[in-house]
Amino acid sequence: MGFHARLLGVSTARVREQTVTVDLLVLSVSGDLDTCTAPLLQHNLSQALPAVTVLDLSRLEFLGVAGLQVLEAAATNAVAERRRIGLVTGSDSVRRIMRLFDLHLRVPVYPLLGDALRELT
Template identity: 40%
Template sequence: MTAPAIPPLLRLSSSTPRPGVVVVEANGEIDAATAPQLTTALEPVWASAPGRVVLDLSRVTFLGTAGLGALLRAADHADTAEVVLRLVGGTRCVDRAVEVAGLGARLPVSPDLGHALHG
């Protein structure tokens, strides 16, 4: 008898809604086990030299300290590359984690994708 398949803790996908803009959507948990997956998924995004990167975290169900660390590394990379980085929150776990950590100024969270794309 085989054990049932365990769904992945984090699923990531990316899209390019317009030239120079990349949206990376995260669905699931971003913690010590999955934060490296997010960092790895962003490597080709940075290599494509976009003008704006939007991390859509509206489907994230848990954001731990390792996830916040990955987001801070993304912000550092964006600053170095002169890329606008925006996060989409809108969920209690994301908004609260950024707020409690005091990272609101460093990791601006937009309420929805439209604001993140144009703000």
């Protein structure tokens, strides 16, 4: 698969393919997910995805509106394609932004990667 990480603009974000099986993909996102870096995650999510995708945001330092829009689009696409998606975050600030925009009502959010893997697979 064509998953990769690169720097865009002055902000940094890394998207790392952590686990791939026939039915499961875990993408780990670290750094800032903002206007400069959201296209990187969007590119990775535009690939053909398996039945279950987990976005591990536990190392995310900042979630901007552009990043939130990518996550919302991923949730919408997963529903339309009858796939499952989950988000992992231990950050209070990231969870707060998700709650402000009601993302947590459409996508399950887990405190630990193991919790997400147990529930979604």
